Amino acid sequence: xxxxxxxxxxxxxxxxxxxxxxxxxxxxxxxxxxxxxxxxxxxxxxxxxxxxxxxxxxxxxxxxxxxxxxxxxxxxxxxxxxxxxxxxxxxxxxxxxxxxxxxxxxxxxxxxxxxxxxxxxxxxxxxxxxxxxxxxxxxxxxxxxxxxxxxxxxxxxxxxxxxxxxxxxxxxxxxxxxxxxxxxxxxxxxxxxxxxxxxxxxxxxxxxxxxxxxxxxxxxxxxxxxxxxxxxxxxxxxxxxxxxxxxxxxxxxxxxxxxxxxxxxxxxxxxxxxxxxxxxxxxxxxxxxxxxxxxxxxxxxxxxxxxxxxxxxxxxxxxxxxxxxxxxxxxxxxxxxxxxxxxxxxxxxxxxxxxxxxxxxxxxxxxxxxxxxxxxxxxxxxxxxxxxxxxxxxxxxxxxxxxxxxxxxxxxxxxxxxxxxxxxxxxxxxxxxxxxxxxxxxxxxxxxxxxxxxxxxxxxxxxxxxxxxxxxxx
Numbered sequence: 001x002x003x004x005x006x007x008x009x010x011x012x013x014x015x016x017x018x019x020x021x022x023x024x025x026x027x028x029x030x031x032x033x034x035x036x037x038x039x040x041x042x043x044x045x046x047x048x049x050x051x052x053x054x055x056x057x058x059x060x061x062x063x064x065x066x067x068x069x070x071x072x073x074x075x076x077x078x079x080x081x082x083x084x085x086x087x088x089x090x091x092x093x094x095x096x097x098x099x100x101x102x103x104x105x106x107x108x109x110x111x112x113x114x115x116x117x118x119x120x121x122x123x124x125x126x127x128x129x130x131x132x133x134x135x136x137x138x139x140x141x142x143x144x145x146x147x148x149x150x151x152x153x154x155x156x157x158x159x160x161x162x163x164x165x166x167x168x169x170x171x172x173x174x175x176x177x178x179x180x181x182x183x184x185x186x187x188x189x190x191x192x193x194x195x196x197x198x199x200x201x202x203x204x205x206x207x208x209x210x211x212x213x214x215x216x217x218x219x220x221x222x223x224x225x226x227x228x229x230x231x232x233x234x235x236x237x238x239x240x241x242x243x244x245x246x247x248x249x250x251x252x253x254x255x256x257x258x259x260x261x262x263x264x265x266x267x268x269x270x271x272x273x274x275x276x277x278x279x280x281x282x283x284x285x286x287x288x289x290x291x292x293x294x295x296x297x298x299x300x301x302x303x304x305x306x307x308x309x310x311x312x313x314x315x316x317x318x319x320x321x322x323x324x325x326x327x328x329x330x331x332x333x334x335x336x337x338x339x340x341x342x343x344x345x346x347x348x349x350x351x352x353x354x355x356x357x358x359x360x361x362x363x364x365x366x367x368x369x370x371x372x373x374x375x376x377x378x379x380x381x382x383x384x385x386x387x388x389x390x391x392x393x394x395x396x397x398x399x400x401x402x403x404x405x406x407x408x409x410x411x412x413x414x415x416x417x418x419x420x421x422x423x424x425x426x427x428x429x430x431x432x433x434x435x436x437x438x439x440x441x442x443x444x445x446x447x448x449x450x451x452x453x454x455x456x457x458x459x460x461x462x463x464x465x466x467x468x469x470x471x472x473x474x
Contacts, residue, residue: 043293100247113266114249175207283315
């Protein structure tokens with residue numbers, strides 16, 4: 001007889017076919033302060049194989065033209081860890097960024113120097129000397145090549161896109177004409193100061209190219225812009241999958257090769273290229289971990305050696321000097337200088353479990369809160385309650401609490417499964433299994449695929465309908 005005090009459940013040990021499922025790790029992140037090559041390095045390691053970890057671009061006060069402490073920005077998104085991002089105008093005027101920023105796959109700013117670090121939907125880190133070009137289409141026809149996005153331009157021939165993230169009013173040069181696009185439609189054309197629409201964008205043509213507005217646009221036209229990635233070390237399609245990106249640099253290591261050359265990447269200041277300086281860095285290891293950290297008063301060459309000592313195969317500098325900042329939730333602001341324009345954070349999310357269906361010989365098994373419900377575990381296998389499942393298959397189940405063993409009997413076949421063991425016993429013969437029986441949330445789970453197969457069932461997973469189809473061979 002089953003013990004009334006304990007609900008016995010069972011695991012159907014099926015690998016999910018098709019897309020690979022990755023689930024939470026017990027401790028996917030950590031903070032370290034240690035001596036590396038004679039430097040006191042402070043860094044956070046994030047195991048991005050854990051699908052519950054995600055990257056988030058931080059914009060000060062949720063706009064392009066502001067500053068805020070890294071700690072404040074990180075706390076607003078409940079970040080586990082965060083690091084300062086790209087260079088910005090810190091010494092006068094509007095604090096606009098200078099490097100590339102991509103947030104939630106949307107390009108918010110582009111840079112002309114350095115490298116860009118991107119985090120893909122699959123949590124893979126990539127680094128490249130990335131160039132982003134823009135194309136504007138009017139009624140489906142390619143008609144314009146904007147220079148920049150969300151960065152006011154003084155050049156007479158500049159064409160610039162402004163999105164709602166640029167919240168300040170734009171003070172335009174005399175003779176400038178701007179196309180206001182709302183919900184994909186040109187709603188107005190103006191030669192005055194303007195603010196980017198909340199549900200669209202604006203394209204501003206400076207004086208020497210303003211005549212193109214009258215030639216090409218009219219109110220009511222359908223207008224959209226697209227971006228194209230130009231790469232050196234990666235593939236353009238890799239960047240189509242990037243969720244978060246920050247452009248800064250110089251790069252240190254790309255795909256295992258040392259690339260630290262500030263002049264080659266467009267940097268001319270000694271404080272970046274040759275002098276010792278406080279540096280922020282981001283990189284990744286071969287096994288999918290991302291490391292963010294700070295190095296006090298080091299040269300580029302020394303920064304490379306430190307990143308190599310941390311087993312990074314990709315690494316680059318972020319903004320440094322007084323902008324250097326690192327945050328870790330359990331410690332707060334570890335390093336923090338001035339208020340900054342942007343940063344990169346990592347947060348922990350919840351993975352919504354799909355509803356799993358179980359059919360035995362064409363009949364759906366009904367699960368309730370009291371019986372337990374199927375779910376996908378961290379190994380990508382489906383766990384299903386034992387009692388209701390096996391009774392639906394016509395089997396009898398008993399539980400020996402002293403031996404922590406479940407026994408399933410049907411048609412003269414007796415199968416025993418012991419908690420914590422990676423095998424089952426079928427009529428006294430051991431059969432190896434690729435998972436173990438376990439107790440979880442006061443319920444007992446045992447691997448069942450081999451059990452059902454021993455009883456003469458086929459077990460098939462339908463990924464489209466999230467259904468386990470169990471059918472008798474006889």
